[in-house]
Amino acid sequence: MRQWFLLPARLWTGLFFAIPLCIVLAYSFLTRGDYGGVELPWTTESYLRLADPVYLGILWRSVWVAAVSSLLCTLLGFPLALFIAKSGKRKVFYLQLVLLPFWTSFLIRTYAWIFLLRDTGLINTVLQALHLISKPLPLLYNDGAVLAGLVYNFLPFFVLPVFASLEKMDPALLEAAADLGATGWRALWRVTVPVSMPGIVAGTVLVFIPCLGSYLVPDLLGGGKTVMLGNLVQNQFTSARDWPFGAAASFALLGVCALLAALLLRNRQIRSVL
Amino acid sequence: MKLRLYATLALLFLHAPLLVLIVFSFNSGKFTAWEGFSLRWYAAAARDSQLIDGLWNSLLIAFASAALATLTGTLAAYGMWRKAAPVLSAGLYVSLITPEIVTGVSLLALFQWSFRFLHLQLGMHTVIAAHVAFSIAYVSIVVSARLRGYDRSQEEAAMDLGATEWRAFFRVTVPYLAPAIAAAALLALAVSFDDYVITSLVAGVDSETLPMVIYSMARKGVSPVVNAVSSCVVVIFGALVLVSERLQRR
Structure with missing residues (x-):
């Protein structure tokens, strides 16, 4: 009986998620065909090509961009989560404020940064009107723009688990710290931060994973200069038409994401804040 | 109090880009300088068959x-x-x-x-x-x-x-x-x-x-x-x- 409830989801997820992944896995071990398709023989050449310095550079760049985004989310998100956790009755309201932009279109949120950062964008227009600069600053189409877009889009992923762990914290801990003579900052570093560490770790990884595989943000805000793994995959499947290599890059990317998520879920304390 | 200021800035970072976009969608001019209130871009969007x-x-x-x-x-x-x-x-x-x-x-x-x-x-x-x-x-x-x-x-x-x-x-x-x-x-x-x-x-x-x-x-x-x-x-x-x-x- 219960099987019938699960059947539609099993069929759909199997047909349109699991089987496609298996096809890509198979492609990653095949050879590129003359007209862009795939051919026998089986080979691991596509994976070996990932170790080529050009592609290692792209891999390194993706890891670097994702790591800096996670760090920026920590700096911006931790105080925000702390503030929300302390704000009593208005907690729900503030949490909604954090989440609301997250559910509004990802594409449009990214486009909004083009509007702000381009040469005739808002920031340059205002700075020029104030006579602070004489010609527009090159704000768009570089790593800085990509980082801004990623942090902006994924900040809620950091704030929510940190908030969840801060909410569980026993306020008596801070009172005890104060009784023992700790100042506000010292109590923050020695009590609040360690207690909320599961949330901080979870938040960092939850930001890192989507940033590593991001495609749209580097595509629109990096202007083709900031090529990341996601753009490499897209390029191999469309214009370059090297499906086996694109498939190998897909699996390298998916492997890293799945590994990080699995490590995260193994820890019981971290699981409790997700 | 410092925390409140910091959190306000973070919330501003989350909301300002879209708010600015919405405000400037009512701008009558084509560029980012404010020239007056207008619905002309909405009218243009409604006529765009694509x-x-x-x-x-x-x-x-x-x-x-x-x-x-x-x-x-x-x-x-x-x-x-x-x-x-x-x-x-x-x-x-x-x-x-x-x-x-x-x-x-x-x-x-x-x-x-x-x-x-x-x-x-x-x-x-x-x-x-x-x-x-x-x-x-x-x-x-x-x-x-x-x-x-x-x-x-x-x-x-x-x-x-x-x-x-x-x-x-x-x-x-x-x-x-x-x-x-x-x-x-x-x-x-x-x-x-x-x-x-x-x-x-x-x-x-x-x-x-x-x-x-x-x-x-x-x-x-x-x-x-x-x-x-x-x-x-x-x-x-x-x-x-x-x-x-x-x-x-x-």
Whole structure:
């Protein structure tokens, strides 16, 4: 009986998620065909090509961009989560404020940064009107723009688990710290931060994973200069038409994401804040 | 107090870009300097046939895929609540963490491979199939959250009184789950309507969606028409999500 409830989801997820992944896995071990398709023989050449310095550079760049985004989310998100956790009755309201932009279109949120950062964008227009600069600053189409877009889009992923762990914290801990003579900052570093560490770790990884595989943000805000793994995959499947290599890059990317998520879920304390 | 200031700045960072975009969509001038209030870009957007076609395609895809995903995801959440289904739930989790671009190219690979045997082409149906696949996980998470507070004895009472298992499910469990199912459906509508990356890979020539039109316009440079369309989408989305959250907290 219960099987019938699960059947539609099993069929759909199997047909349109699991089987496609298996096809890509198979492609990653095949050879590129003359007209862009795939051919026998089986080979691991596509994976070996990932170790080529050009592609290692792209891999390194993706890891670097994702790591800096996670760090920026920590700096911006931790105080925000702390503030929300302390704000009593208005907690729900503030949490909604954090989440609301997250559910509004990802594409449009990214486009909004083009509007702000381009040469005739808002920031340059205002700075020029104030006579602070004489010609527009090159704000768009570089790593800085990509980082801004990623942090902006994924900040809620950091704030929510940190908030969840801060909410569980026993306020008596801070009172005890104060009784023992700790100042506000010292109590923050020695009590609040360690207690909320599961949330901080979870938040960092939850930001890192989507940033590593991001495609749209580097595509629109990096202007083709900031090529990341996601753009490499897209390029191999469309214009370059090297499906086996694109498939190998897909699996390298998916492997890293799945590994990080699995490590995260193994820890019981971290699981409790997700 | 310093914390409050810092948090205000962080919230400003989260909201200012979209607010600025909305404000400037009412600017009468073409550039970023404010020249006066006007609805001309909204009028221009309403006349743009590409945008209108994209909007209809997006709406059709969003409603069809949300309906299918809500049905499938709700049944799955209930089935998994009755007894753990490790393979399915692992699959749904993996679908959540898989980068969109990877999901997209793998669906493209599936369709191109299967079209060698089937006389089909990329089009609305492939987009809908893809959207249902990634929406099921969202639906089942929302519905599962509500099932956690559900007492099985209500169903058992119905069955003791002679209801079949299906009847008990539809007459007792579904009404209890109704707010969560509605919230999940709205969420599925939102994620489908929003998607660009996967859609752009599996769409055919006749199934260009609104995000695809917006993307190609944004690629060509900023146009005030895009600001106007974007503002409409953001406001409608915001409203949808707020309603969805209200429903989830019932």
